[in-house]
Amino acid sequence: MNSVTTIRGIILFAFGTFVVLMALRSLRAQRLKEEYALLYLFVGLPFLVLAFWPDAVLVISDLLDIEKPTLLILAMGMFLLLLLFKLTSIISVQDRRINSLTQLLAILTEEHQYQGNRADGGAESIPTEAATPAVNDEEPDASEQH
Numbered sequence: 001m002n003s004v005t006t007i008r009g010i011i012l013f014a015f016g017t018f019v020v021l022m023a024l025r026s027l028r029a030q031r032l033k034e035e036y037a038l039l040y041l042f043v044g045l046p047f048l049v050l051a052f053w054p055d056a057v058l059v060i061s062d063l064l065d066i067e068k069p070t071l072l073i074l075a076m077g078m079f080l081l082l083l084l085f086k087l088t089s090i091i092s093v094q095d096r097r098i099n100s101l102t103q104l105l106a107i108l109t110e111e112h113q114y115q116g117n118r119a120d121g122g123a124e125s126i127p128t129e130a131a132t133p134a135v136n137d138e139e140p141d142a143s144e145q146h
Contacts, residue, residue: 005054008054009052009054010051012047012051013052015044016045016047016050017048019044020044020045020048024041043080046076057073060072
């Protein structure tokens with residue numbers, strides 16, 4: 001085994017292990033949903049397989065009747081690119097939803113403050129200090145206790 005093959009195996013093993021461990025760690029910390037963790041596991045496992053069995057590309061290309069193994073690598077690269085596109089589109093949709101909900105919450109909070117102000121007969125806007133309720137740090141009187 002020459003040094004290039006050894007270095008390639010080490011790099012593939014390190015990258016595959018990194019992807020799998022990051023997916024498991026994110027799943028365990030509940031930062032990643034199960035479906036996406038499985039997706040990253042399935043992306044990381046081929047790197048681990050190729051680290052120990054580099055001829056797997058040749059075997060798979062023969063099974064799929066692909067003449068050139070490099071076309072199989074190209075197809076896997078296109079799959080990963082489509083996967084990346086799908087995940088970024090999900091992130092973009094969620095970001096728009098968060099922005100929309102934040103704006104709606106701000107509008108509803110402003111309307112609530114305005115309605116509360118009108119009921120009190122006060123001005124249209126409430127200063128921020130007056131909008132937050134004061135906390136009474138004093139102990140309650142004996143007459144207030146049950």
